Every structure is written in C-alpha cells, then in structure tokens.
Amino acid sequence: MTTVATGTGVGPLLRGWREQRKVSQLDLALRADSSARHISFIETGRSRPSEEMILRLAEHLDIPVRERNSLLLAAGYAPQYAQTALDDPSMAALREGIERLLTGYEPYPALVVDGTYTVVAANRGIAMLLDGVPEHLLAPPLNAMRLTLHPQGLAPKIRNLREWRGHLLHQMERQIALARSGPLRELYEEVAGYPVPDSGDPDDREDPHPYPYFALPLRIEHEGHVLSFISSISTFNTPMDVTVAELAIETFLPADPTTVKYLQSHAP
Incomplete structure (x- = not known):
C-alpha cells in the first residue's frame, strides 16, 4: 500500500x-x-x-x-466542500432517493456505506442474509467489512470465502492508495488479521455449479441453500459535499436462476 x-x-x-x-x-x-x-x-x-x-x-x-x-x-484558503450529516434536513431528498432505490431493488440485497464501510442504509434483502449473525456484530455502527469477514459473522456462510476475502481486501487496498484515511487503514489491518474459518473446501472446488459466471460471485448459504450474487458498486457523479462523495451504493445481482427463484419465493 x-x-x-x-x-x-x-x-x-x-x-x-x-x-x-x-x-x-x-x-x-x-x-x-x-x-x-x-x-x-x-x-x-x-x-x-x-x-x-x-x-x-x-x-x-x-x-x-x-x-x-x-x-x-x-494554502491558506477556506474549504470549498461542505460536510453535511446525512440526518441534516438539507439531505432529505438524498435520504429519500436512497430509500426508494434500496426498496425498489428488493428482494435482492442492496446497501449504502460510507468511506469506512459503515452501513448507513440497507434493505430487507441484506437483512435476510444476516439471519443468525450474533447481536454484538449487529450493534451500531454496523460495518460491512467487519460483518462480512469476521469469523462469527458472514464468513462461515460464504462458500468461496478465500476468493471473496481476497477481493474485498484488494478493494480496500485500492481505496487506501487513493485516499489517505487512518480509520480505513486501521479497519483493513483489523479485518485482514481475522482468521479464516474452516467451512469445508476453501476454494469451493467440491461444490460445482451449473451456471457460468461473468464476474467473481459471492456464494453464500442461507437456510441450507447456496445463493450466488454479483456485486456492483455505484457512487455519485461530481459530488459537492464530502459526505456524499464518500457514499457508495452496493447492489447484489442474482448470478443464476436458482438464486432469483429463491429470493422471490422469500420476498415479504
């Protein structure tokens, strides 16, 4: 780094x-x-x-x-970019837009995180995947990286954990290289040090899947079923506020028909 x-x-x-x-x-x-x-x-x-x-x-x-x-x-000049809290009245339109986006994406998972992966909003698709996660990991402020890679979090449920873990750590390394962030570096050192739980074959080689993937999938268990997702991350164009500049919307696209059918059958 x-x-x-x-x-x-x-x-x-x-x-x-x-x-x-x-x-x-x-x-x-x-x-x-x-x-x-x-x-x-x-x-x-x-x-x-x-x-x-x-x-x-x-x-x-x-x-x-x-x-x-x-x-x-x-250089002795005043800052040009405000940093407005998300709960500020001036951010009402942004909050409402994010909520509409996340709700409209259901039953598929989607969430919004800030620059240190603190979850600021999530939909019911994400809540479903968190079934069985200990309460201490769900206490605010919820951190997406900590929750995913912690050995008591989602990590034991992820069938291709080593691949997905490598993807997430590489993503954090790129962000640290782009922006000087002490908290982000501390988070990286924490989650990179988590032990990798033994959840069967680490590379998923003994669990063949019938569908070709066009990107690295997240393959995660839920109530005995293996669901597959492709992750996509979006940010805001030309942000004029520090808070908005650091928000990222992550959506999880079902990677196969089995996952689509399962999620639709479990939709509230």
Missing part, C-alpha cells in the same frame, strides 16, 4: 499526490494548462497557487473531495 508524502504546506502535499498517481510535473502541467516550471515552483513553495489552480490540479490528480479541502486549508 502507498503512503502519500506530507509536509507543512500545500506544495509538499500536491507533490505527494502527484508522485502517488505516478504523474510527472510535465504531464500534470499539460493536463492543467500550466507549465512544468510553475508546477515545480508550487511544489517547492516558491509560488503560492490560487484556489482555482489548487482545485484544477486536484481534479487532474483525482484527489478525493475531503483531501481537496485539506489542500485549500494548507
């Missing part, structure tokens, strides 16, 4: 992000309609960038919204 270089001003911070993205000063200058000389002066502190230049460079370096505020503060 990559760690971004830090410093006392905006220059070292921008240099750290540029190096992490593996972009040269010349390439960044061409993208941002500037010059390599100017980029060098900004990074060394010889030139103070304008707000517009900071935001332009941040856009071309794909810097997360939260960190763009940090860059502006380091």
Whole structure:
C-alpha cells in the first residue's frame, strides 16, 4: 500500500499526490494548462497557487473531495466542500432517493456505506442474509467489512470465502492508495488479521455449479441453500459535499436462476 508524502504546506502535499498517481510535473502541467516550471515552483513553495489552480490540479490528480479541502486549508484558503450529516434536513431528498432505490431493488440485497464501510442504509434483502449473525456484530455502527469477514459473522456462510476475502481486501487496498484515511487503514489491518474459518473446501472446488459466471460471485448459504450474487458498486457523479462523495451504493445481482427463484419465493 502507498503512503502519500506530507509536509507543512500545500506544495509538499500536491507533490505527494502527484508522485502517488505516478504523474510527472510535465504531464500534470499539460493536463492543467500550466507549465512544468510553475508546477515545480508550487511544489517547492516558491509560488503560492490560487484556489482555482489548487482545485484544477486536484481534479487532474483525482484527489478525493475531503483531501481537496485539506489542500485549500494548507494554502491558506477556506474549504470549498461542505460536510453535511446525512440526518441534516438539507439531505432529505438524498435520504429519500436512497430509500426508494434500496426498496425498489428488493428482494435482492442492496446497501449504502460510507468511506469506512459503515452501513448507513440497507434493505430487507441484506437483512435476510444476516439471519443468525450474533447481536454484538449487529450493534451500531454496523460495518460491512467487519460483518462480512469476521469469523462469527458472514464468513462461515460464504462458500468461496478465500476468493471473496481476497477481493474485498484488494478493494480496500485500492481505496487506501487513493485516499489517505487512518480509520480505513486501521479497519483493513483489523479485518485482514481475522482468521479464516474452516467451512469445508476453501476454494469451493467440491461444490460445482451449473451456471457460468461473468464476474467473481459471492456464494453464500442461507437456510441450507447456496445463493450466488454479483456485486456492483455505484457512487455519485461530481459530488459537492464530502459526505456524499464518500457514499457508495452496493447492489447484489442474482448470478443464476436458482438464486432469483429463491429470493422471490422469500420476498415479504
């Protein structure tokens, strides 16, 4: 995993992000309609960038919204992006839209998580998969990664656990490389250290399935039946709020007709 270089001003911070993205000063200058000389002066502190230049460079370096505020503060400017709590009245339309989306996806599972995988909303499809999970793992704040990989959580029910665990850890590694997040790194170290429970054949080789998969499935047991899902993650386009920028909607598409039939027969 990559760690971004830090410093006392905006220059070292921008240099750290540029190096992490593996972009040269010349390439960044061409993208941002500037010059390599100017980029060098900004990074060394010889030139103070304008707000517009900071935001332009941040856009071309794909810097997360939260960190763009940090860059502006380091340069002596006010943050440009608010961080509004989801229960704020101004977020009513967003909350209602998310609820409609999750309810409309039933009986298939869907949930919404924040930047550290804390579950902020989930539908009844998710609730069904959580049958039998100990109460201490369901106590708020519910964390999707902890719940999935904990040896007392969903892990013993996942038939292809080693594959799915590898997928989730790799996903977290990519996020840590994209955004500096101490809490996310701590969560990664916690869940990566969980023992992998012995739930039969770890690679699912002795449980052949009749349907070809077009992506890595989550194969999970529920009341003696093996259900298969393909996961899809969506985020909001061009977010103007830190909270919204860090939300992710994950939907689980049934990967075979058997799973579709089972879920429809168990729909409330």
